[in-house]
Amino acid sequence: MYNLVRNGVGKMNFYRIQDKIVSWQQIERTLQKVLQMRSRGFSQQETADRLHIDRTFISRLESIGELRKGQSLACVGFPVLNKAEIEDILEKGGVDYIFLMTEQERLDFVNSLSGKELLNQLMNLVAKVRTYDVVILLGSDERLKLMEGVLNSQVISIELGVSPITEDKWVDPAEIRKILRSVKSAR
Numbered sequence: 269m270y271n272l273v274r275n276g277v278g279k280m281n282f283y284r285i286q287d288k289i290v291s292w293q294q295i296e297r298t299l300q301k302v303l304q305m306r307s308r309g310f311s312q313q314e315t316a317d318r319l320h321i322d323r324t325f326i327s328r329l330e331s332i333g334e335l336r337k338g339q340s341l342a343c344v345g346f347p348v349l350n351k352a353e354i355e356d357i358l359e360k361g362g363v364d365y366i367f368l369m370t371e372q373e374r375l376d377f378v379n380s381l382s383g384k385e386l387l388n389q390l391m392n393l394v395a396k397v398r399t400y401d402v403v404i405l406l407g408s409d410e411r412l413k414l415m416e417g418v419l420n421s422q423v424i425s426i427e428l429g430v431s432p433i434t435e436d437k438w439v440d441p442a443e444i445r446k447i448l449r450s451v452k453s454a455r
Contacts (some may be wrong), residue, residue: 270349271351288317303333304325309386340364341451342397345416345426347371349436354406359443361448365400368395371436404444408433 281292298319304453305315306326316323342365343358349370351446358366380387397403403421404411416423424447428437 285379297416299329302329306330318327339422339451340399341402341404342366342400342421343368343404343406344397345369345404345428345439346374347428347433348406349438350441353441354439354444357444357448361445361452363448363454365396367397368406371434397421402448407440 274315282289283292298321300356301319302315302321305318306312310318312323312326312330316326339455341363343363344367345354346369348354348368348370351370355366355368378386378390390424397417398421400421403415403423405415405423406428407425408431409427412425412427416425426439426443426447428439
């Protein structure tokens with residue numbers, strides 16, 4: 269690999285492959301264009317034609333980067349003790365929307381808003397979560413019943429305890445992975 273300085277600012281990575289010199293930046297720009305076009309609704313063939321690449325390359329590229337297929341997926345929950353660990357599992361599992369809080373974050377959120385602002389924030393959250401096909405809920409028994417009643421999605425509930433919960437609760441990472449596998453296989 270050759271690293272050359274361009275205009276003294278950034279490095280350009282070039283690879284010598286037999287008698288060719290290949291630019292990593294050019295590959296990266298093309299990959300970004302492919303993914304942007306596909307996410308905007310262009311077919312694989314339309315994208316291939318516009319970028320002058322093979323459609324099969326686009327198919328293979330998508331397979332390499334695929335985290336999961338199927339329905340849109342969200343996860344909402346509180347109070348989660350191992351929040352960072354669960355968020356990491358959900359992100360790696362391709363969950364589209366993640367909204368987890370610890371008890372302190374939940375209290376800070378509630379106490380930082382007026383009643384009107386809090387109601388607006390909650391309504392916005394419910395409206396957003398209702399757009400997902402499958403929603404994983406983590407919370408107390410009463411909060412789960414309430415959320416299940418307002419969502420028109422397939423709901424998978426994990427009860428963290430009896431309401432009111434006033435301390436963070438540990439969520440089993442294996443259970444989250446199992447749910448993600450079952451949602452993926454149910455496509």
